[in-house]
Amino acid sequence: MKLEDLGYTEELEGYRKERHLEVFDVGRVILEHKDKYVIKSNTAEYNAELIGNLRFTAESRYDLPAVGDWVAFSEYDENRALIHAVYPRHSMLERQAAGKSVQPQIIATNIDYGLIVQSVNRDFNINRLERYLTICNTSHVTPIIILSKIDLLEEEKLRALLAKIKERIKGIAIRTISNVSHQGLHDMANLVEKGKTYCLLGSSGVGKSTLLNKLSGKELMTTAEISAGIDRGKHVTTHRELVVLPNGGIFIDNPGMREIGVTDTSVGLEITFDEIVELSQNCKFNNCKHTSEEDCAIRNAIEKGELDSDSYANFQKMEKERAFFESSIEEKRKKDKNFGKMIKNVKKQRKQNKY
Ligand SMILES: Nc1nc2c(ncn2[C@@H]2O[C@H](COP(=O)(O)OP(=O)(O)OP(=O)(O)O)[C@@H](O)[C@H]2O)c(=O)[nH]1
Ligand SMILES: [Zn+2]
Secondary structure, eight states, X not given: OOGGGGTOOXXXXXXXXXXXXXTSEEEEEEEEEXXXXXXXXXSXXXXXXXXXXXXXXXXXXXXXXXXXXXXXXXXXXXXXXXXXXXXXOSOEEEXXXXXXXXXXXXXXXXXXXXXXEEETTTXXXXXXXXXXXXXXXXXXXXXXXXXXXXXXXXXXXXXXXXHHHHHHSOSOEEEEOOTTTOTTHHXXXXXXXXXXXXXXXXXXXXXXXXXXXXXXXXXXXXXXXXXXXXXXXXXXXXXXXXXXOTTSOEEEOOHHHHHHHHHHHHHHHHHHXXXXXXXXXXXXXXXXXXXSOTTOHHHHHHHTTSSOHHHHHHHHHHHHHHHHHHHHHHHHHHHHHHHHHHHHHHHHHHHHHTO
16 A cells, blocks of 8 residues: 555645655554544554653644554554654544534544535525534535435426526536445545545435445445554554545545534424424323333334434434533533633633732
């Protein structure tokens, strides 16, 4: 493998020379966990940590590596490395938190294309599409719209839907695919450029993982689960967040990416799962957790085969993610508020002291 296969460019090589980083090796961050990283070079993968200087001089999260970053590193032991510097980024996907967030959360960096996936059946929502486009545009990521599950829509309706989108959203590439009939998958594979980095954006269940598996020509999500062994002797099974497909495209798929989707779909949760929301209103107890309570409408419906248990499980998962996201946003707001109060108090104090 060459570094170019991981997305390395002449600009990065130029920077390397300019900053005299040739004494170090070059690698790309493929996994981040707390302050531990897994980086991939043209020859191997390393469990890496930051050199103290990088950690202590960092003024903010932006100065520290994230998945997708290029870093200067040195190997100090077999497959163990120290990260000395982070190369400049050409794009960065951040968590779009409401208000000014105390600590920015970088989801991934150096992404060329954002594949915004919406399924044509239940997920399709043009407002949300525009929101994803905005996320891409602010992040310097080129958006491509992917309409998935077209096997579930008549051709005529699909044509009408495309016309509706094109009327409102202009100048953005649109592709239609089905992971079932395989329509459009060939086109999709041809669209993917070697050495370019992609990320899949979109709600849970629209077919992102399935698409990635199809493009990779194998069951990627399972084979990518390799033992990372971050602590010696203790092997942790971790899913690599950056993978190179056989067609040369580099895909970043990490949990944070999904949370972008979840935050934006929080409103849509109740629409997508209207049946579940409606059912839950028929439970005997208002605070029913749908686990072991008597006369639970949800469990009854699942037992009678009126409600798909997979669908319910998916709903629960998304609901949990949404609740988690909401509470973390709430926490941030509180912190911001406290900080604001502190500033106000200091100002007041100053006024009183007349300095
Ligand atoms: N009919 C139809 N079903 C599909 C298609 N693609 C995926 N599915 C099904 O949709 C469900 C969700 O697919 P996933 O690929 O797991 O969706 P995802 O977007 O990765 O979801 P998360 O991992 O939760 O973000 C699965 O049951 C798939 O079998 C498609 O093109 N047509
Ligand atoms: Zn219940």
